[in-house]
Amino acid sequence: MVRPGASTTSDVVRTRWEALIFDVELTNQGQDKIMNRSPLVSIIIPTHSRAKILTERALPSIFEQTYQNFEIIVVMDDCTDNTHELLKEINDPRLKIIDFKKGYEYPEDPLTKWHVAGSPPRNEGLLAVTGDMIAPLDDDDMFLSNHLDVAVKTHLATGCDVSYAIAETVRKSDNSRIGSLGAPPGQKMRVPHGSLVYNSKHRTFKYSEEGKLPADFILWNSMFKAGLKFEFINLITTRHWL
Numbered sequence: 001m002v003r004p005g006a007s008t009t010s011d012v013v014r015t016r017w018e019a020l021i022f023d024v025e026l027t028n029q030g031q032d033k034i035m036n037r038s039p040l041v042s043i044i045i046p047t048h049s050r051a052k053i054l055t056e057r058a059l060p061s062i063f064e065q066t067y068q069n070f071e072i073i074v075v076m077d078d079c080t081d082n083t084h085e086l087l088k089e090i091n092d093p094r095l096k097i098i099d100f101k102k103g104y105e106y107p108e109d110p111l112t113k114w115h116v117a118g119s120p121p122r123n124e125g126l127l128a129v130t131g132d133m134i135a136p137l138d139d140d141d142m143f144l145s146n147h148l149d150v151a152v153k154t155h156l157a158t159g160c161d162v163s164y165a166i167a168e169t170v171r172k173s174d175n176s177r178i179g180s181l182g183a184p185p186g187q188k189m190r191v192p193h194g195s196l197v198y199n200s201k202h203r204t205f206k207y208s209e210e211g212k213l214p215a216d217f218i219l220w221n222s223m224f225k226a227g228l229k230f231e232f233i234n235l236i237t238t239r240h241w242l
Contacts, residue, residue, distance in 0.1 A: 041070040042131030046121035047139035051083040054139040061142035067149035075121035112211035119207035119215045126203045135197045147237040151197035160231035167192035167240040184232040191220045194238045
């Protein structure tokens with residue numbers, strides 16, 4: 001399994017979070033692991049018959065994280081390829097495999113289907129979470145190596161409920177860079193789904209299966225309207241294919 005080269009963040013303006021992260025690192029120097037200083041992150045990946053890209057892009061990007069206290073919950077959504085066989089070849093106790101066959105029928109309308117694609121298996125994955133934090137990931141996207149480390153340190157430093165960062169956007173047809181996605185809270189707030197990390201006590205927020213709007217938009221927008229504390233990380237920590 002080969003992971004594509006990580007992008008640089010030299011073109012991204014760094015913000016006050018860096019000082020907060022530095023304070024956390026100083027505080028933790030010389031200390032043993034204690035509860036909540038090294039929280040378990042539950043990464044949920046729904047997948048539908050995309051074994052190759054899942055095992056060659058998404059999963060390697062997780063195993064190469066600089067922060068290693070995580071569990072991976074892969075929810076197979078009626079997979080008909082060799083996804084299960086390839087996952088079984090991964091000898092890592094942190095990987096959980098759920099064979100999801102609820103019989104859910106996705107809408108026939110293409111836009112409505114796109115809005116809810118992956119929602120039922122994501123909600124199933126939420127039921128299996130045992131971690132302190134939750135990090136979603138699509139099966140064709142990837143984390144950069146610092147994603148979990150930066151998110152965890154941000155949570156510890158700020159006490160936020162939800163953190164999110166910038167996603168580099170990539171064109172599916174030729175893997176060329178398109179630009180980036182992500183903006184701080186405000187009128188133009190943009191939250192890339194794969195950059196989201198939130199406290200698992202908020203797992204009661206489910207992914208909509210109605211299809212009126214994108215399910216990930218409804219999720220974080222509901223969290224924001226409910227008054228959860230959001231922290232924007234002005235760094236590229238994920239890569240999203242469009």
